[in-house]
Amino acid sequence: MxxxxxxxxxxxxxxxxxxxxxxxxxxxxxxxxxxxxxxxxxxxxxxxxxxxxxxxxxxxxxxxxxxxxxxxxxxxxxxxxxxxxxxxxxxxxxxxxxxxxxxxxxxxxxxxxxxxxxxxxxxxxxxxxxxxxxxxxxxxxxxxxxxxxxxxxxxxxxxxxxxxxxxxxxxxxxxxxxxxxxxxxxxxxxxxxxxxxxxxxxxxxxxxxxxxxxxxxxxxxxxxxxxxxxxxxxxxxxxxxxxxxxxxxxxxxxxxQGGVSEFAQRNARKSALLYRTIDESGGFYRNEVAAGARSRMNVPFFLKDEALDKPFLKEAEAAGLISLKGHRALGGMRASIYNAMPEEGVQALADFMRDFQNRNG
Amino acid sequence: MxxxxxxxxxxxxxxxxxxxxxxxxxxxxxxxxxxxxxxxxxxxxxxxxxxxxxxxxxxxxxxxxxxxxxxxxxxxxxxxxxxxxxxxxxxxxxxxxxxxxxxxxxxxxxxxxxxxxxxxxxxxxxxxxxxxxxxxxxxxxxxxxxxxxxxxxxxxxxxxxxxxxxxxxxxxxxxxxxxxxxxxxxxxxxxxxxxxxxxxxxxxxxxxxxxxxxxxxxxxxxxxxxxxxxxxxxxxxxxxxxxxxxxxxxxxxxxxQGGVSEFAQRNARKSALLYRTIDESGGFYRNEVAAGARSRMNVPFFLKDEALDKPFLKEAEAAGLISLKGHRALGGMRASIYNAMPEEGVQALADFMRDFQNRNG
Missing domain, CATH: 3.40.640.10 (Type I PLP-dependent aspartate aminotransferase-like (Major domain))
Structure with a gap:
């Protein structure tokens, strides 16, 4: 690809x-x-x-x-x-x-x-x-x-x-x-x-x-x-x-690109978009970390129904969104969105998540 | 280049x-x-x-x-x-x-x-x-x-x-x-x-x-x-x-390429060619290591006249032969001829050394 x-x-x-x-x-x-x-x-x-x-x-x-x-x-x-x-x-x-x-x-x-x-x-x-x-x-x-x-x-x-x-x-x-x-x-x-x-x-x-x-x-x-x-x-x-x-x-x-302060702004927008997508999913997706301690870099999240994990990963990959499987210690999903992840990538993930929910929610 | x-x-x-x-x-x-x-x-x-x-x-x-x-x-x-x-x-x-x-x-x-x-x-x-x-x-x-x-x-x-x-x-x-x-x-x-x-x-x-x-x-x-x-x-x-x-x-x-035994033969030929070039130079080049302990991988050598070191390195580089400067602990020259150095490279170095000697000996 x-x-x-x-x-x-x-x-x-x-x-x-x-x-x-x-x-x-x-x-x-x-x-x-x-x-x-x-x-x-x-x-x-x-x-x-x-x-x-x-x-x-x-x-x-x-x-x-x-x-x-x-x-x-x-x-x-x-x-x-x-x-x-x-x-x-x-x-x-x-x-x-x-x-x-x-x-x-x-x-x-x-x-x-x-x-x-x-x-x-x-x-x-x-x-x-x-x-x-x-x-x-x-x-x-x-x-x-x-x-x-x-x-x-x-x-x-x-x-x-x-x-x-x-x-x-x-x-x-x-x-x-x-x-x-x-x-x-x-x-x-x-x-x-x-x-x-x-x-x-x-x-x-x-x-x-x-x-x-x-x-x-x-x-x-x-x-x-x-x-x-x-x-x-x-x-x-x-x-x-x-x-x-x-x-x-x-x-x-x-x-x-503008240095660390520019990336700080991008990272704030990227993580906010992803957490918003999770929080507004009505429980279809969930992140369990306390609001004040949520990472801007690594966003672990779970699907309401574990049986949807595999289809989620498979369809994400087909949509060009890879390496979303969560760490074996936690299971679920994890999106790591470091500096080099463009905002378009996080937008594409958020769009995919909403779409996947619409089809499976 | x-x-x-x-x-x-x-x-x-x-x-x-x-x-x-x-x-x-x-x-x-x-x-x-x-x-x-x-x-x-x-x-x-x-x-x-x-x-x-x-x-x-x-x-x-x-x-x-x-x-x-x-x-x-x-x-x-x-x-x-x-x-x-x-x-x-x-x-x-x-x-x-x-x-x-x-x-x-x-x-x-x-x-x-x-x-x-x-x-x-x-x-x-x-x-x-x-x-x-x-x-x-x-x-x-x-x-x-x-x-x-x-x-x-x-x-x-x-x-x-x-x-x-x-x-x-x-x-x-x-x-x-x-x-x-x-x-x-x-x-x-x-x-x-x-x-x-x-x-x-x-x-x-x-x-x-x-x-x-x-x-x-x-x-x-x-x-x-x-x-x-x-x-x-x-x-x-x-x-x-x-x-x-x-x-x-x-x-x-x-x-x-044929595995380790093939490289052993190439390395024997490469190092033999280089030591021969040095030993047959009538003292223009010298390697001081005892014959039975000479490395097949790293060949340090010295020019008879240290004043020729700089011209040697400069002309070698112009001929596409680089990184020949010896380690600072020893001075002089060093040719490292590991597996990935082709025989043509060592031949080119030997040819250059003879030519340099002819022009400066």
Whole structure:
């Protein structure tokens, strides 16, 4: 088929013009006689790509100079382990707010290293809301407080930044980074796998306040040490050059489209349209997340009659709307509508949903 | 320019037909309406790609069934740290043969975790030869013995497999995997970053004898645990799908070309031609590695007169021969001639070298 509207939660849809540029220069990057994926990471060509990507991300996110920006392998999950290894002493207390599957994963990664306390936990309520800040049990001596800004599976998103006082705040922004303006200075560390809003899977971004790099952390190999990665400018070992390059193309596309504030408006319209379609369906579709915690990025929803799940997916695919099946942990459907999902795609989905309801309601 | 002959040490040249296929299907993989880089790693499309890649690598390398095969992020350097964490007890003795830069790097990664002994060290001789096995000081109680099969920078390659008796042998094959037939059953663990012989940077292959996975190792996060990666079939977290896919295309290309034994013959011819060109230059070019330890993959060489280095590189580039500059640690030149470098490329380099000598000798 021609290009479908792809609602995959990640790896996720990329801007078509970015893929077209990557396609055009895949065998010969800027006339050098080789692909960017075949060139040394230490050569002038890739260094330029790498530096522009960092500069463009700094522009997009208004990242202050006292923050280092890393482009690393290993995905967000690896960063979750490294954060404890780098920023907490062995056995030190750390606080975790658990508001969905990925918060649980983050917690699991650090248990071998630190005394991890659950400061807030939405599991009893099926992860359909974010525990009120007044109920969070924060430790005074915690090395940091960790939370998951947007839960990709449960579709739960923080709409503001938790206030943790002097304790550094660590945010997993894997599925919501660059989707709206963010005050980076409120964070100690902010990290994200790229495969939702930043580009292709295989590269992660870690933004860390430089003073935190002075913490001793725990015994660890150099390759697991953020200080060494900062010193090596994310080239302590060979970086995932093509993935980094493709993320850089996404950053340039975002800037050309108007930057993060423009995408924030588009994302607000896209998610509002989808939630409205669900809420106005008279129960034919339902989303169970509390109104104030609904994700702008990932919209899980259920059909009134489970027997309609298969026909819904089959007909959607025939209509050029793919990857709508919900995560196996929840079932139902999920529409992931990151920056690269155009408004026309969400409109097409909403139209299809209304039509499907009319035929099956 | 059109495609040059690219002698980069890694990221390195890829087969042109592989890049052409990746280019053709970059916006729409097999008619599904999306790029392979945009599809879920858990969907049927990518699962097929992943399974075929593993099966093809098993075919190419004749990997026995009692070995697990992992496709992971982090590069070879990350595996170097994980090998100690997964297969040695805290503080346990491990033996390292250091025959070049990458052997030193491997040793550095494990020092925080184990009692790392240097069983053999070629540094006093400038890493121009491999210490004779009779001189290796192996510890009887070592958790494993680690060596670097081919040193990418120093151009030193083991021509046989060290015999370590009952102590598992760990081999870093980053720059020589699938370049000639190898008896995998002689190894406990064999690993390689992909960016030389296997495909693009951003994915690494780890081949591990399954019984070793029962070792307790050291306290570690799940994401740093090979057992968890084996159980999760290399999808404990989102894998670098495009990189894995491109490696899979390289495997299919290798099989179509005749497999590892065919490449072993080509590589023998290619390296013989290059060393002959150097040795017959009457000292205009020189390679300093002992004859029995010369790498078939990476050929470092020096010009008699350093002042000719710049003209050599400039004229080579004009002749469509790129990335010949030596590693900064050694200076001079380096021609990396992995599987994907065609014989015509090495012939063109040899011709150029003779011509350059005639004009400047």
């Amino acid at each position: 021609s290009r479908a509207y792809n609602f995959s939660a990640g790896p996720a849809t990329l801007p078509e013009t970015v893929l077209q540029q990557a396609q055009a220069e895949l065998l010969d990057w800027h006339g050098v006689g080789a692909s960017i994926v075949e060139l040394s990471h230490r050569g002038p060509e890739f260094l330029q790509v790498a530096q522009e990507a960092e500069a463009d991300l700094r522009t997009l996110m208004s990242i202050p100079q006292d923050y280092a920006v890393l482009f690393l392998q290993g995905g967000a999950t690896t960063q979750q382990a490294l954060i404890a290894l780098n920023f907490a002493a062995p056995g030190q207390t750390v606080d975790y707010a658990v508001t969905g599957h990925w918060g649980k994963t983050a917690l699991k990664q650090v248990k071998p290293y630190v005394d991890a306390k659950v400061a807030a936990n939405g599991e009893a309520g099926g992860f359909r809301d974010i525990p009120a800040y007044g109920q969070w049990q924060l430790s005074k001596d915690a090395a940091y407080v960790h939370y998951t800004a947007n839960e990709t599976i449960h579709g739960v998103e923080f709409r503001d930044i938790p206030d943790t006082g002097d304790v550094p705040l660590v945010g997993d922004f894997s599925s919501s980074i660059v989707s709206e303006p963010l005050d980076v200075s409120k964070f100690g560390i902010l990290y994200a796998g790229a495969q939702k809003n930043l580009g292709p899977v295989g590269v992660s971004v870690v933004i860390v306040r430089r003073d935190l790099l002075e913490r001793a952390g725990q015994p660890r190999a150099e390759i697991l040490d953020y200080r060494a990665h900062v010193k090596g400018e994310s080239m302590l070992n060979t970086p995932p050059t093509w993935n980094w390059y493709l993320a850089g193309l996404v950053f340039k596309w975002m800037i050309a | 059109s495609r040059a002959y690219n002698f980069s040490a890694g990221p390195a040249t890829l087969p042109e037909t592989v890049l052409q296929q990746a280019q053709a299907e970059l916006l729409d993989w097999h008619g599904v309406g999306a790029s392979i880089v945009e599809l879920s790693h858990r969907g049927p499309e990518f699962l097929q790609v992943a399974q075929e890649a593993e099966a093809d690598l098993r075919t190419l390398m004749s990997i026995p069934q009692d070995y697990a095969v992992l496709f992971l992020q982090g590069g070879a350097t990350t595996q170097q740290a994980l090998i100690a964490l997964n297969f040695a007890a805290p503080g346990q003795t491990v033996d390292y043969a250091v025959t070049g830069h990458w052997g030193k790097t491997a040793l550095k990664q494990v020092k925080p975790y184990v009692d790392a002994k240097v069983a053999a060290n070629g540094e006093a001789g400038g890493f121009r030869d491999i210490p004779a096995y009779g001189q290796w000081q192996l510890s009887k109680d070592a958790a494993y013995v680690h060596y670097t099969a081919n040193e990418t920078i120093h151009g030193v390659e083991f021509r046989d497999i060290p015999d370590t008796g009952d102590v598992p042998l760990v081999g870093d094959f980053s720059s020589s995997i699938v370049s000639e037939p190898l008896d995998v059953s002689k190894f406990g663990i064999l690993y390689a970053g992909a960016q030389k012989n296997l495909g693009p940077v951003g994915v690494s292959v780890v081949i591990v004898r399954r019984d070793l996975l029962e070792r307790a190792g050291q306290p570690r996060a799940e994401i740093l645990d090979y057992r968890a990666h084996v159980k999760g079939e290399s999808m404990l977290n989102t894998p670098p799908t495009w990189n894995w896919y491109l490696a899979g295309l390289v495997f299919k290309w290798m099989i179509a």
